Amino acid sequence: xxxxxxxxxxxxxxxxxxxxxxxxxxxxxxxxxxxxxxxxxxxxxxxxxxxxxxxxxxxxxxxxxxxxxxxxxxxxxxxxxxxxxxxxxxxxxxxxxxxxxxxxxxxxxxxxxxxxxxxxxxxxxxxxxxxxxxxxxxxxxxxxxxxxxxxxxxxxxxxxxxxxxxxxxxxxxxxxxxxxxxxxxxxxxxxxxxxxxxxxxxxxxxxxxxxxxxxxxxxxxxxxxxxxxxxxxxxxxxxxxxxxxxxxxxxxxxxxxxxxxxxxxxxxx
Numbered sequence: 529x530x531x532x533x534x535x536x537x538x539x540x541x542x543x544x545x546x547x548x549x550x551x552x553x554x555x556x557x558x559x560x561x562x563x564x565x566x567x568x569x570x571x572x573x574x575x576x577x578x579x580x581x582x583x584x585x586x587x588x589x590x591x592x593x594x595x596x597x598x599x600x601x602x603x604x605x606x607x608x609x610x611x612x613x614x615x616x617x618x619x620x621x622x623x624x625x626x627x628x629x630x631x632x633x634x635x636x637x638x639x640x641x642x643x644x645x646x647x648x649x650x651x652x653x654x655x656x657x658x659x660x661x662x663x664x665x666x667x668x669x670x671x672x673x674x675x676x677x678x679x680x681x682x683x684x685x686x687x688x689x690x691x692x693x694x695x696x697x698x699x700x701x702x703x704x705x706x707x708x709x710x711x712x713x714x715x716x717x718x719x720x721x722x723x724x725x726x727x728x729x730x731x732x733x734x735x736x737x738x739x740x741x742x743x744x745x746x747x748x749x750x751x752x753x754x755x756x757x758x759x760x761x762x763x764x765x766x767x768x769x770x771x772x773x774x775x776x777x778x779x780x781x782x783x784x785x786x787x788x789x790x791x792x793x794x795x796x797x
Contacts (some may be wrong), residue, residue, distance in 0.1 A: 606728075643784040650686035651685065
């Protein structure tokens with residue numbers, strides 16, 4: 529990208545030291561290069577939501593742009609088994625502004641994340657949220673499916689991040705020239721060009737606490753446990769061991785959980 533040089537600067541350029549032009553060009557390159565995927569409204573890009581992959585923590589998914597970058601089609605790794613019916617989780621907090629059945633795209637959800645940014649989900653098997661619902665990151669919003677003729681009867685999630693450039697309160701999607709922009713999950717950007725594949729992308733949509741309302745509770749028969757039995761929580765296929773500690777330094781212990789399969793702590797707020 530050529531740095532912007534005003535007409536007056538061009539007219540007087542011969543009188544400036546060479547290093548001035550070099551420093552100016554370098555500075556502009558850093559400024560421009562440091563803001564990837566900048567929408568037309570410039571500084572508004574700084575308000576982009578901090579997205580995580582729209583699936584439960586620890587799952588791995590394959591992301592493909594095919595012919596509609598920066599839109600992404602997502603199927604479950606390693607062999608797409610479990611894609612149909614997979615849990616769809618909100619990648620960031622927001623408010624549902626669309627939840628309906630589209631003639632071509634099937635079940636569709638769109639979430640307003642603020643700052644002009646929206647995420648859109650197509651071909652869903654089912655929708656678990658209605659228009660106006662407020663969701664937190666990690667909340668279940670639906671199930672992955674193959675609804676709508678443009679799914680080609682192949683289970684997958686078509687995902688788009690959009691920026692409301694015209695200010696009409698939504699983001700257009702699904703066609704070349706729509707308001708879709710490159711999404712960033714867990715700090716990594718995807719969807720730069722058509723026909724790109726990203727393998728084994730791991731969801732870090734883990735939230736800040738364990739929601740005991742969605743965990744299965746049972747008693748362990750671990751003979752090495754203290755006492756006859758100890759409570760253990762199950763999160764997916766992973767056992768969650770309860771632990772206590774003063775995690776925030778307030779002088780009070782908080783009951784939290786530890787996932788021994790991934791060496792991760794889940795600390796309740």
